[in-house]
Amino acid sequence: MISETKNTNKKLSPVGLPGRHGSISTEKPKNAKQVIVRLWDYLKQQKSLLILVFVLLAINTGSSLGASYLLRPIINNYIIPHNIPGLIHMILLLASIYIIGGIASVFQNRLMIKVAQQTVAVIRTDLFSKLQTLPLKFFDNNSRGDLMSRFTNDVDNVSEALNTSILQLFTSAATLLGVFILMVYISPMLTLVTLVIVPIMLWTASTIIKKSKGYFTSQQVSLGAVNGYVEEMITGQKVVKVFCYEASAEAEFETINDDLRDKATKAQLYSGIMMPVIQNLNTLNFALTATLGGLLAIFKGLDLGGLAAFLQYSKQFGRPVTEISNQYNSMQSALAGAERIFQIMDQTPERADPVDAVALVHVNGNVVFKDVTFAYDADKVILKNISLNVKAGQKIAFVGTTGAGKTTIMNLLPRFYDIQSGLITIDGTDIKQMQRSNLRHSMAIVLQDTHLFTGTVIENIRYGRLEATDEEVVTASTLAGAHSFIKRMPKGYQTILENDGGNLSQGQRQLLNISRATVAKPSILILDEATSSIDTRTEEIIQKGIDQLMQGRTSFVIAHRLSTVRNADEILVMEHGEIIERGNHETLLALKGRYFELYTGQFN
């Protein structure tokens, strides 16, 4: 049994520093090879398109190299000997090479974008689908911000790399190789200049990258500090005002802001310097080549056309070198991003239903807990020996201080978490033997923190039962006491809610959530602090509606306000994960125990 909650779904390893496109990022994938193999699994779904892309890439690169080379025969064989018909011939050839190259480039780029976007869409879908299968424990252990950043930053980095980096990398490599071969072919001697300059370029590039990586890390740390401080102070700005903390905040901010300025200046300097320096080194290369080329033309008989083509190539040499070092970096952050995406995909999903799992046709709502023990983490037991016997139609209330384990019990019933020992049954069936969807369909849960979906009011309520008619929705919201305020909204049930129902009060959102649960017509209803923000008079109205709805069905209520729980069939007083008192309101008061204390303390 214990093996069911073994330590899967634990916290994902921390998110590295999100790499920004174009900047030199500091992150590296831990296992690049494995990540590439898995990315390839996605890419190869479009193998034929990809092959086409590379064929076009070869044509494109070849034509641009070839066009430059044609300068040699054009000068040597046609211009210098004054051969006009031949020149016309060559000009037409040159023009068609450029046109072919241009067309190849158009299709190569467009196809690659298609491949990239297709792939990214599949990755996104897989990631989202995977998330739907993961157990709650996973969501407890990983912050929303972190998961969102995997969807946005990381997927973005992968998309960027697929869109441009791969093509650029291969084009640059092919160009470098082609240029080099042609240079040697034209004049091995003159190539020596390039052979001297290129290592200097590479050395410079790697030195700058190495240096800037260090500065980038410290910039990122400072930036994190500034962003964190801004976030905290701006969100808490009202507190700042109340305590007249403005001057201190300004002083504190100045310190970390200055620190960021110093670090960022260095980082920007080093990252900004690479491209121009490489470009300039290439100009140096050009100058030296021109000089040596001139000398070779005099003393070694290098042909003018050859020199022209060679100089053309040496002018082209700088770009692929910078391009490769740039793209190498964005490839790195893309791989690191992909690795984090795959981390989620590797999480263990909720346990599959056993093959012989049953689906109850109708759930009456007899709920039994027998010696249930539960811990989120193996070393810290939250619930100890909980036993309960609830008949269909009963209303059960849990009271006790925060952290007593009330919410945890309610999380066990829909199997958000699986218990370590003991047994939970519904209508006599072990919930582990029920199909999970059948189990969850039989109940509805209303939580304290209420979030809504973007969409109309009616869509939000209908989330409880997708096939509910408009009339059923209205009936449900009337029972839940939400109808009157919905009617007063600008477009009634068709009002569109955005930003998590931004304009609604907490109480109104709770009413919508109760409506959503009501429309589901559950056999078991769980209200976890569901009315905490609703004033006591409205709560009475809701309570009547719910009682009417839950006639013959089972309901569980967790509440801070004892007025909410008074009329329950059985009240369970919890403390430190154990039920310490049970009975109805009168018997518990007569007991003069913890409930009596809570109750009289409250009403003194």
Next chain:
Amino acid sequence: MKEYFLFFNNYKKALILSPLLVIIDVICEIVQPELMSKIVDDGIGKKDMTYILYTGGLMVFLSLIAIAGNVGNTYYAAHISVGFAAELRKGMFNKIQQFSFSNIDKLSSASLVTRLTNDVNILQEVIMMSLKLMIRAPLMLLFAVVIAVRINAALTFIIAVAIPLLSIIIYIILRFGLPYFEKVQQKLDQVNVVIQENLLNIRVVKSFVREDFEKKKFAISNEALRAVSIKASGIVILIMPVMQLVMGLSIVAIIWFGGNKIMAGSFKVGQLMSFITYMTQILMSLMMLSMTIMMLARAGASSERILEVLNTESDITDTPETINDNLIIKKGKVQFENVFFKYHSDSSEYVLRNINLTVMPGETIAIIGATGAAKSTLVQLIPRLYDVSKGRVLVDDVDVRDYTLQNLRSQIRLVMQQNELFSGTIKQNLKWGNPSASDEDIIAAAKDSQAHDFIMSFPYQYNSVLGQMGVNISGGQKQRLCIARAILNKPAILILDDSTSAVDTATEKKIWESFKAHLSGTTIFIIAQRISSIQSASRIILLDDGAIIGIGTHNELIKSSTVYQDIYNSQQIKIAVL
């Protein structure tokens, strides 16, 4: 735009040097092909080795100067752009410190954070890019054209065709392509909303077994994003091949016309080579220029959001005419005189209407009423978090607007419903209430707010760090820390706005007892849902829809007010069972 000049103040020297260095760099680079053509035509043609070495040496020398110019420019560009961003951030942050509550409500905290972080970063990047390219690209373009014309004026027509042709094509492509990027952003936002809401509602999704429903919802927005992304990138990606083509065909034209001229003897091979190089340079510069313009256009939106912050004036400030520095609150008497209030001057209805109330020093006043009755609004007028629309609020018989904000607020402590603690130790947080408080004062305040015991249970006690990396505290513990922070300087007036809701009743009772003992001189306002929390008040104010509908002690109200009876009864059934 002139708002930004201020933030460049420290970088005037750099702002002059940076473009100067660019000019040096550009000149040194742009003459290279010209010199090269001299080597070919004069050096090789005349077999003049010294000339070649001399010219070559000059080229090498100039390219080394170019490196220096370029590095220098980057150095200053980095300083200016990062420095500007830092100054701008500081300016915005300090501006926000002056904002009133209604300023913050209007611009929203989340959006302010984005403006201070993302938007400033975008401007920084744009400035860096501009300093490197905005002068460089047009200058390169200009010089290249001039030199090309000088080499052979007759071939200039090729340039005269190529530049407008490429410009128009780029313009058309961007014109059609860029709007799609806005659509991409919209679709991306939609995808993100689905993900975010799914994560936020994961328990709801699971409990209603809506995983497949969510997947379908996601698939729809994801597909829309994919389609529009392909469209957007597919258009803009055309720029590169078009550029390639225009460049190629220009070269073809140069070779054809130039070749003919060479045969006619009016043009040289070296000149042909350098003309081709200048042509390439011209078109590349044109591309750079259009990219920079595109970036500037994109940064426009960020700039607008930043300027909105800089140009927002706080509506609550010290008014120099009436303000009196020496005025401080000593007793804590509070009066409302015919107070009316609305949040927006253009809204038709008042949130508070005709409030008249006098509270004597040391009194404890409870305010109750349904959600939306404007209880919080009422108390926030006392420390001038909002200003009244009509009427006056007086503290110690002086209009609150006549105190300096500092003097007023330091004696009025408000514990809000939504309260924040900040990262740092517990002690650092408590000291917000009084920076000069001694350890004894801090412990005393923590004891009064029933926070001392749980603080001592943490491993580092008062030095325990709060927040993500530190100890976790429950909602009730947080509320007690906030109360301790508020009472640390024994304020003349203390306002507790529903700030014990997560504290259990027994503890709450103890807090009240210690307040009675140690804060007897303090005027206390308390807003609460539970009747039990407010029974110790000397008077209870019943607020309904922005108006006072009853004032009195518990016993008076239970007799006179049916609304109060209703509230009381809904919490107070069958006590007789005892």
